[in-house]
Amino acid sequence: MRASLPCDQKAFTLIELLVVIGIIGILAALLLAALASAKASAHSTTCKNHLRQMGIALTMYVDEHQNRYPYYLGPHDSWDDSTEPDNRSYWWSKLVPYYPVKWADRAYHCPGYRGAVAGRVGPGPRAYPVGSYAYNLRGVHPMVAGYDDPARGIHVRFPPGHFGLGPAVRRAFRVRTTGEAQVKVPSEMFSIGESRFLNEKANFPGPGGRDELQCGWLQYPANFAFDPARHGKKYNQLYCDGHVTAMNPCVLFNPTNTAASWNYDHEPHPELWMP
Numbered sequence: 001m002r003a004s005l006p007c008d009q010k011a012f013t014l015i016e017l018l019v020v021i022g023i024i025g026i027l028a029a030l031l032l033a034a035l036a037s038a039k040a041s042a043h044s045t046t047c048k049n050h051l052r053q054m055g056i057a058l059t060m061y062v063d064e065h066q067n068r069y070p071y072y073l074g075p076h077d078s079w080d081d082s083t084e085p086d087n088r089s090y091w092w093s094k095l096v097p098y099y100p101v102k103w104a105d106r107a108y109h110c111p112g113y114r115g116a117v118a119g120r121v122g123p124g125p126r127a128y129p130v131g132s133y134a135y136n137l138r139g140v141h142p143m144v145a146g147y148d149d150p151a152r153g154i155h156v157r158f159p160p161g162h163f164g165l166g167p168a169v170r171r172a173f174r175v176r177t178t179g180e181a182q183v184k185v186p187s188e189m190f191s192i193g194e195s196r197f198l199n200e201k202a203n204f205p206g207p208g209g210r211d212e213l214q215c216g217w218l219q220y221p222a223n224f225a226f227d228p229a230r231h232g233k234k235y236n237q238l239y240c241d242g243h244v245t246a247m248n249p250c251v252l253f254n255p256t257n258t259a260a261s262w263n264y265d266h267e268p269h270p271e272l273w274m275p
Contacts, residue, residue, distance in 0.1 A: 043112035043231040047132075047194070048244045050110065054133070054192055055242040057098035067180040069191075070094040072137035072212060073168035074177075087119035091135045091166065092211065103131060112231035115197040115208030122205060130208030134195040139163025140215045140255050140262040140269055163263035164213075165191060165240075184266040186240035193237040196226040196253070215255050215262050216273060226253065 062069055070091045087093065092103045101108040106117050113132035120127040139162060166177035183189050195209025202225035203209070210224075217224045226235075226249050234246035251257045259268035 040112065040232040043110065044234065044236060044246060047110040047112060047231065047236050048246075050108065051133075051192060051236055051238040051244045052242070053099050053101075054095060055238045055244070057095040058191060058238075059242060060098040061094055062180050068177045069165040069180070071166040071169055071177055072135055074166070087129060090129055090211065091137070092129075092131075092133070103129065109133065110194060110231075110236075113194070113197065113209065114227075115195075115200075115203075115206075117208065121207060128206070129211045130195075130197075130206055131211055132195055132197075132209060133192055134209065134211050134213040135165065135192055136190045136213045136262060137162070137164045137166055137168060138212070139264070140259045140272060163265065163269060165264070178264050180240075183240050183264045187243065188261050188266065189240045189264060190261055191238050191240045193252075194230070194235045196224050196249075198225040198227045213262075215253055215259070218250065218253055 058069070071089075072091050073089050074091075075089065087103070090103075096102060104117065104119065109117055109132035115130060115132070117131045119129050121130055122128060162175065162178075164178070167175050169175055180186075190213065193213055195211060196214060197203055197206075197209030200207050214224050228249055230249075232246070233248060235249045235252055236244055236246050237252065238244050247258075255262075255268065255270070255273045259270070259273070260266050263269060
């Protein structure tokens with residue numbers, strides 16, 4: 001026989017049970033938020049370590065190449081055989097002798113990045129590599145030569161030369177890369193940072209972030225969208241002196257805030273900003 005309960009023993013009421021369940025739910029939500037924050041922090045730390053290693057490799061390259069930074073796309077003299085031959089002229093392939101993790105290896109990239117990792121993707125001459133990191137080749141000016149948009153009334157052409165570290169030169173190398181001595185404030189100029197990528201739909205037609213840093217176009221609908229919440233709402237940036245910091249991408253990509261840090265002469269050059 002089952003023992004009967006004493007008449008004075010009380011059970012939980014429905015309200016009390018709901019209160020307990022609510023408290024457990026709140027604690028679980030707080031725990032999940034803390035875990036998400038810890039995960040984002042770990043991803044950011046790993047990304048910073050990658051960038052520091054890339055900074056050491058970049059410094060070693062400069063020291064061994066007449067104190068000049070590499071072209072974004074330049075002479076085919078790379079050691080990187082991890083991708084097809086067309087990819088061996090890009091800036092990241094120049095770092096391979098000094099930093100053994102290669103571009104096609106996802107371990108090279110930021111763990112908070114969700115896009116594709118690949119060599120040149122896309123149609124014909126407009127193809128470009130995709131991954132989590134990007135090179136400051138042009139400086140603050142993000143446009144391509146001869147860009148026209150009658151609807152916006154924009155007509156912009158490249159100025160002579162460039163204000164970044166190393167332009168893309170496919171044939172005659174008449175435009176030289178930036179020399180180390182030309183960088184007016186190395187501790188405040190970006191060299192390598194995290195690429196801009198939100199998702200394949202937003203960044204159509206690219207499946208990942210372009211490997212060239214782009215300033216401006218904060219609301220541009222294609223190619224240059226970015227995830228504002230990537231590992232803690234901060235994008236890591238490597239500077240020319242080798243240190244790494246994290247910055248809100250809405251500040252980082254806004255020339256009003258950071259234009260001087262994109263250019264080797266440490267001038268904002270507002271005449272080149274997008275309308």
